[in-house]
Amino acid sequence: MPNKETRKEERRKKKESFYNDAEIWWDKLDNTAHIFPVIAGESMSNVYRISVVLKEDVIPEKLQEALSIVLPKFKGFNVRLRQGLFWYYFEKNGKPAPIVKEESYYPCRFIVPHRNKSYLFRVSYYKKKINLEVFHVLSDGMGSLAFLKELTYQYLRLVHPSLRETHGDTLSSDTSMNREDSFLSNFKKKAAKPYVSARAFLIKGQKLTKNEIGIIHGYMQVDQLKAVSRSYGVTINELLVAVFTYSIYMEHNEEMKDNKAIRVAVPVNLRGFFESITTKNFFAVVSSEFHAQKENYTFEEILDIVKKSLREQITPDNLMKIVSYNVSNEKNLLIQVLPLEIKKLAMYYIYRKSSLANTTTISNLGNVVFKDEYAPYIEKCNAIIALSKGQSLKGIVCSYNGTLAYTFSSILVKPAIQRRFFRKFVELGVDVTIESNGVYDE
Numbered sequence: 001m002p003n004k005e006t007r008k009e010e011r012r013k014k015k016e017s018f019y020n021d022a023e024i025w026w027d028k029l030d031n032t033a034h035i036f037p038v039i040a041g042e043s044m045s046n047v048y049r050i051s052v053v054l055k056e057d058v059i060p061e062k063l064q065e066a067l068s069i070v071l072p073k074f075k076g077f078n079v080r081l082r083q084g085l086f087w088y089y090f091e092k093n094g095k096p097a098p099i100v101k102e103e104s105y106y107p108c109r110f111i112v113p114h115r116n117k118s119y120l121f122r123v124s125y126y127k128k129k130i131n132l133e134v135f136h137v138l139s140d141g142m143g144s145l146a147f148l149k150e151l152t153y154q155y156l157r158l159v160h161p162s163l164r165e166t167h168g169d170t171l172s173s174d175t176s177m178n179r180e181d182s183f184l185s186n187f188k189k190k191a192a193k194p195y196v197s198a199r200a201f202l203i204k205g206q207k208l209t210k211n212e213i214g215i216i217h218g219y220m221q222v223d224q225l226k227a228v229s230r231s232y233g234v235t236i237n238e239l240l241v242a243v244f245t246y247s248i249y250m251e252h253n254e255e256m257k258d259n260k261a262i263r264v265a266v267p268v269n270l271r272g273f274f275e276s277i278t279t280k281n282f283f284a285v286v287s288s289e290f291h292a293q294k295e296n297y298t299f300e301e302i303l304d305i306v307k308k309s310l311r312e313q314i315t316p317d318n319l320m321k322i323v324s325y326n327v328s329n330e331k332n333l334l335i336q337v338l339p340l341e342i343k344k345l346a347m348y349y350i351y352r353k354s355s356l357a358n359t360t361t362i363s364n365l366g367n368v369v370f371k372d373e374y375a376p377y378i379e380k381c382n383a384i385i386a387l388s389k390g391q392s393l394k395g396i397v398c399s400y401n402g403t404l405a406y407t408f409s410s411i412l413v414k415p416a417i418q419r420r421f422f423r424k425f426v427e428l429g430v431d432v433t434i435e436s437n438g439v440y441d442e
Contacts, residue, residue: 027079027090029137030280031183031326036137037081037088038347042211045110046136048396049384050144050365051129052152054377058125059159064100066155067123069169071097074147076179076279077138080118086340088137093118100124103131106213106437108386108409111135123151128379130155136281141365141383141398142269143279146175149370156377163373172371182276186320187327194321196287200359201260202390203248206413214439216408216415217382218422222399224430232300234307237397240406241266241310241362242303244395245290247420248359249302253292261291265358266310269366273319284322286313287358299424355389365398375401384409393417415440 040046071078079090095117103126111120111133120135121144132148139147150171157164208214222236229239241264248262256262267283276282288309290302312318329335335343368381382405385396393410408418422432 025075025092026082027076027179028181029088029090030181030278030282031330032140032281032283033137034088034330035347035351036135038344039351040110040135040137042110044388045108045386046388047108047111047133047386048136048141048144048363049107049131049133050141050148050398051131051382051384052148053379053381054128054130054152055379056159056377057128058130058155060100060102060125062158063123063125063130063151063155064097066151066158067097067100070147070151070154070171073171074150075177076143077119077121077147079120079138080113081120081137083340086336086338086343088340095119098122102126103129106211107131107215107384108133108213109211121147139279140267140269140281140283141363142271143281145365145368146279150175152378153371153374156374160377166373176277176279178277179280180276180278181280182270182274182278182282183323183327184330185276186270186274186323187331188320188324189328194318194325195354195357196263196289197354197357199260199356200263200390201248201252201256201258202356202359203252203392203412203417204255205392207392207411208413208439212411212439213387213437214408214410214412214415215384215437216410216418216440217435218406218408218425219380219433219435220404220406220425220430222402222404225404228428228430232303234303236404237266237362237364238307238310239303240364240395240397241288242299242306243421243424244360244362244417245288245306246299246302247417247424249290249292249297250420251416256292259291261289261359263290263358264288264306265361266314267361267363268314268319270319270323273316274323284319284326286310286318286322352389358391360391360393360395361385361388362395362397365396367399370400381405382407387411 036046078093080093082089082091098117098119100123103124120138122133124131134144225236229236245262265285265287267285270282270284288306290305363385370378381398381400383396383398384407385394392412396407398405425432
C-alpha cells in the first residue's frame with residue numbers, strides 16, 4: 001500500500017496533469033495571495049514592476065507579437081480572478097493578450113481587470129525599456145522574472161531572426177511551470193504568532209499630488225558593495241537595510257521621541273529554504289528592528305543592531321514558524337466555512353491593524369541572469385514597488401551583470417532620505433549613478 005508521501009505525489013501529478021491539459025480550468029490562490037484582492041485599490045495597488053533595458057529601441061509590434069506567443073504557455077499568467085462563495089480563485093482567461101502600450105504615466109498603478117481584458121498584469125515599453133507590471137496576487141518577483149525573461153527572449157528572437165532559427169519559439173528548459181502552493185506543501189503544525197504588531201515609527205512629510213510617485217534608481221557595482229560588506233562582516237542585504245535604517249534615523253531622529261522603533265520589512269524568498277520551484281508567491285516577511293534607546297547612534301552601531309536582528313529571524317526554524325502560522329489560519333475549519341464576504345471583512349481588519357507595524361520595506365529580487373545568447377542585447381535591469389498604507393517610502397533591489405539597482409519609490413515631496421542613503425554609500429567608497437523619473441528634478 002502506498003505511503004503518505006507517495007499518495008501526496010500522485011495527487012500532485014494528477015492535479016498538475018489536469019491543470020496542463022484542461023481547456024477550462026481553475027486554480028486556487030496561494031496562501032499569501034488571499035489578502036491582495038481584499039486590500040488592493042487605486043490608493044494601494046499591490047502592483048510591482050520589473051524592467052529590462054535593452055541596447056536598442058523596442059519595436060512595439062514585435063513586443064506585442066512576443067507577448068501573444070508567450071502568454072498561452074504561462075498558465076499562471078493566463079488567468080482572471082473570480083470570486084467564489086468561500087474564496088477567490090483563478091480561472092483560465094483565454095482572451096487575446098492585453099495590449100502593449102508605451103509608458104505614459106506613473107508606474108505600479110492599480111490594474112483594473114475589465115480595462116485590461118481581465119488580465120492581472122500589464123506590459124509596456126519606453127525607448128529601450130520593457131516593463132512588466134504584476135498584481136501580487138499572481139506571483140512574487142521570482143515567478144514574474146521567469147515570465148519577463150521568456151517575454152524578452154521571444155521578443156529578441158522576433159527582432160533577430162538568427163536567434164529564432166537556433167531556438168524556435170520554445171521556452172527555456174530551465175523555466176519552471178510549477179504552480180504548487182508551497183506554503184501548504186511545507187506546513188508542519190500550528191505555530192505561535194511570529195509577527196510584531198506594535199506600531200512602528202512612520203515617516204511623515206508633505207506628500208506629492210494624488211497618483212504621483214517619485215522614482216529614484218541608484219546603480220552601484222556589486223564588487224564594491226561586496227568589499228564594503230566584507231570589511232564590516234555583513235552581507236550586502238544587511239548593509240542595504242542598515243544604510244536605509246541609518247538614513248531614516250539621521251533625517252528623523254528629532255521626531256523619534258515617542259519610543260517607536262524603525263522597522264524595515266524584508267521579504268525572504270523561501271524557495272532555497274524549502275527546495276521549491278513554484279511560480280506562485282512563496283515568501284515570508286521578517287522585520288529588522290532598530291529601537292533608539294540613547295541620544296546618538298553611529299552608523300556602525302546601527303549596522304550591528306540590524307545584522308543581529310535579521311540573523312535572529314532568517315533561520316530555517318523561524319521561517320518555518322512563519323509559514324506554519326500563516327497556513328494554520330487558512331486551514332482553520334471555522335475560517336474555511338465562513339462566506340468570503342465575512343472573510344474579507346476579517347482580513348481587512350487584520351491588515352489594518354498590522355499595516356502600521358513597519359516603517360518601510362526593502363524587497364530584494366536577487367541576481368538576474370539571462371541566457372548567454374541573449375545577454376549581449378541587454379543593458380540592465382531594475383524594479384519598482386508600489387507604496388502601501390503607512391509606508392510612504394520603499395526600496396527594491398535587483399542585480400544584473402555586476403551592477404546592483406536600488407530603487408526608491410516615494411509619495412513624499414522631499415527626497416532627503418534617498419539623498420542621504422546614496423551619499424552614505426559614496427562615503428563608504430561605492431560609486432553611485434542616479435536616474436529618476438523627473439519628479440524630483442528642479
